[in-house]
Amino acid sequence: MRPLFHPALEDIRPEAILYALSDPERAAIFAWLSGAGCGGTCSALGQLGERVIPKSSLSNHFKVLRESGLILSERQGVEMRNQTRCAELDERFPGLIKAILTAYGQLPEQPKAD
């Protein structure tokens, strides 16, 4: 397995962030990570809405979030702990993440972990 790539704060590009969060499934994962203080793992995520997300897709979602600079992933034993980079991001792009989460929050659908 290749080592995980995380962009440096100054290399994070707005288009990558918008792209990553333009997928409602990914946005829901990110929102869930923002909420759950602990480092969320793929398997802890369970289901988001109706659909069961195949694990290869889930893995890809985390990869997109990671490489866009939205989250930090770290292997911890057998599982992968993920946390948002919200504080850093708000420094670089003031108000952006919050505005996006708020925008999504206005819709009925909520992320729900089982």
Added chain:
Amino acid sequence: MRPLFHPALEDIRPEAILYALSDPERAAIFAWLSGAGCGGTCSALGQLGERVIPKSSLSNHFKVLRESGLILSERQGVEMRNQTRCAELDERFPGLIKAILTAYGQLPEQPKAD
């Protein structure tokens, strides 16, 4: 030519906005429209950065912006006047558009019309 579709304010979805603006070319067009108070047209746009954007691509960019709810297009004689829906949008998604434009604004590249 089919009549132009514009979503009602309440039908505008955050994912559509993020998707539309996750393309730097489209974001630059939108930023340019936000700046230029007048209704910008395709041909007034000229060039954005290095690349000359083919007009079919340009037409498609405007369509994506329009159908995501970001801009209002109106035929005026032979040309199409476009303006942003910033005020409305800020009501529905407070702070979102501004934060996105600010995020892009931090990068060196500027939209430039010839």
Added chain:
DNA sequence: TCCGTAGTTCAGAAATTCGGAACTGTTGAT
């Protein structure tokens, strides 16, 4: 009516995304 300009639509090539199956790496049990 005929021409030029502004923009749209069409269609095929290229690129991207999706997801099942196989694989890797880690832990714990025997």
Added chain:
DNA sequence: ATCAACAGTTCCGAATTTCTGAACTACGGA
């Protein structure tokens, strides 16, 4: 040490989406 189970990744073919040149439509002026 070997094995099994589990968490997640990678691979790769199918489906979808994007891109753009060429053809087309719409309008205005001469």
